[in-house]
Amino acid sequence: MADLQSVLRGARTRLSEAGVSSAALDARILVEHFSGTAREDAILRPSLELAGRIVQTIEQAVERRAGGEPVHRIIGEREFFGLPLKLSAETLEPRPDTETLVEAVLPFCRETAAREGECRILDLGTGTGAIALALLSQVPEAHAWGVDVAPGALETAAANAEALGLSGRFAPTLSDWWEKIEGCFHLIVTNPPYISGTEMEALVDEVRRFDPTRALYGGVDGLDAYRKIATGARRHLEKDGLVALEIGWQQGDAVSALFVAEGFEPAGRFRDFGNNERVLLFR
Structure with a gap:
């Protein structure tokens, strides 16, 4: 046995020695997740065994x-738009910048x-x-079809919908882009693979080693998926x-x-939290 304070200290030290830039934050996330403690426990009950x-x-x-494994891969989940989402080997980690897309389309959806x-x-x-589940959580009248070519990703999305009580309005759909899609929709949203060949070579290890390549690589120029979608x-x-x-932050004009x-007619361009152009809208 060991007390909470010493376990936290040891985790921070080990990650700092390994050169992890976010050592203190990552140590806290890992300790809290696997011990079932909360942030205030480290302050109020440091001697907790x-x-x-x-x-x-x-x-x-x-x-x-x-x-080098990302902290959210280790705990198996990440929060997006206030929703806890399970991850799997065939899914990307949802990043905060993608919340820009949800914010951009919420008014239209409502x-x-x-x-x-x-x-x-x-x-x-x-x-x-x-993206779909964030929108469903905000608009009770909405229904979403979640399309993916990876069966494992669809299983994960379906499990997330079930855990959030949204499965009745979420339909996981196995399809290679438009291949098996029927009917028309009020809103089409996507965060497709858009990393170019050159950019793939320059990706940080945490992304290159642990995110699925199929969900990242967008072809030599990064635009293959956009051509199919368009x-x-x-x-x-x-x-x-x-x-x-x-x-991608430099793809606005090309897309x-x-x-x-x-x-299509352009209907909006939106920047992310880092002030990079991140979302395009079309009518």
């Missing part, structure tokens, strides 16, 4: 982090639901279900519908040109 098996589990998790009595959402490349979106979009895409060539 932790069972030997818990200490061993924490030490194993700390070693994984010291070896207006559509108020006017039509529903809002049908197609989430292409749904992964954990992050060519199919019109026949699956309701009149006055909206398409929203996450993009916009692809959609304008398919007859």
Whole structure:
């Protein structure tokens, strides 16, 4: 057995020695998750004794982090738009920058639901279900179809929907982009693979080693997925519908040109928390 304070201190020290820049934060996340404690326990109950098996589990998790594995991969979940989402090997970690897309389309989603009595959402490349589930959590009249080519990702998204009480309005759909999609939607959203060949080589180890390549690599120029999305979106979009895409920070003009060539009109450009252009809207 060991007390909470010493376990926290040991975890911070080990991660600092391993060169982890966020050593203090990551140590706290790992210790709290595997011990079932909260932040205030470290202040109010530093001498709290932790069972030997818990200490061993924490030490194993700390070693994984010291070896470069992302902290949220280790605990198996990450929060997105206030929702706890389980991760799996076939899903990306949902990042805070993607919340920009949710914020950008929420007004349209709410207006559509108020006017039509529903809002049908197609989430292409749904992964954990992050974008679709965030929108469903905010708009009770909305229904979403989460599309992915990876069965494991769909299983994860379905499990997340079930855990959040949203499974009745979320339909996991196995399809390679438009291949098996039928009908029209008020809103099409996507965070597709958009990393170019050159950028793949420069990715940090935590992303390159632990995020699924299929969800990252967008072809030599990073635009392959956008070409496929642009060519199919019109026949699956309701009149006055909206398409929203996450993009790489330098891809705005190139992606916009692809959609304008398919007859779309630009409807908005949004920047993320780092002030990088991150989301494009089209009608």
